[in-house]
Amino acid sequence: MRRWSWIGGLGLVALALGCSSVALPDGTGGSGAGGSRSGAGGSPPGTGGTPSGTGGIPIIIGGDGVGGSSNFEGSCGVPHFNPDSAPGGACAPDCQSVACGRPCTQDCCVACGIDLSGAKTCVCPAPGLPFASCSCVQPATIPPGLQGGPCSPQGFSTSTVPVGGPPSLRGTPCKVTSPLTVCYTIDSTASSERGCICESDGIMHCGAVNHWFSNNGVATSWMP
DSSP: OOOOOHHHHHHHHHHHHTSTTSOOOTTTTOOOTTOOOOSTTOOOOOTTOOOOSTTOOOOOSTTTTTTSOOSOTBOSSSSSOOGGGSTTSTTSTTOOSGGGOOOOSSOEEEEESGGGOEEEEEEOSSTTSOOSEEEEEOOTTSOTTEEEOBEESOOBSSSOOOTTSOOBOTTOBOOOOSSOEEEEOTTOOSSSOEEEEEOTTSBEEEEEOTTSEEEOSSOEEOOO
């Protein structure tokens, strides 16, 4: 019968752990290229890893993991969910500026705008008051001062549209112009402006306008 001592077994385990091809159990500090962790108290993952589980340190850039992964939407560098970013909250996607007037509970940092390519930081002066400042800064790829009117032909900015109604313009081929062609979609309102931008890829990108362009009232043809 084969026998081996407890000390000898530890030696074998140590040798096995020295081999990079053996993964550590979740939540015990395993790491490696592209690795991830889960479970309480997991140590940082390897390059490209995504944290998860209690005790994990979230990847927070701009508050909600822009370019990363996080369950702490709306947080400004503090690892907790910000209720102001939930639907109906003062920092929700449909509330585009301080003019929304909803009461806030804390500062809010979220991705915003068309394709969520902008960064919005809202400052709460005191719980129960409206935000003192709240603006969605557009990316450098979208120049300031763009103007357009109602989209022609008209359509929705959302992918889900009423049956039998105008189609969604999102992802539709469009004519590329300089400056960029912009227009307001049928679901746009004065308090929640929505529209599309025909970007350099020749595709309509649609969503919340967030004052990235202004309405000149002139119907804008976007078809190629």
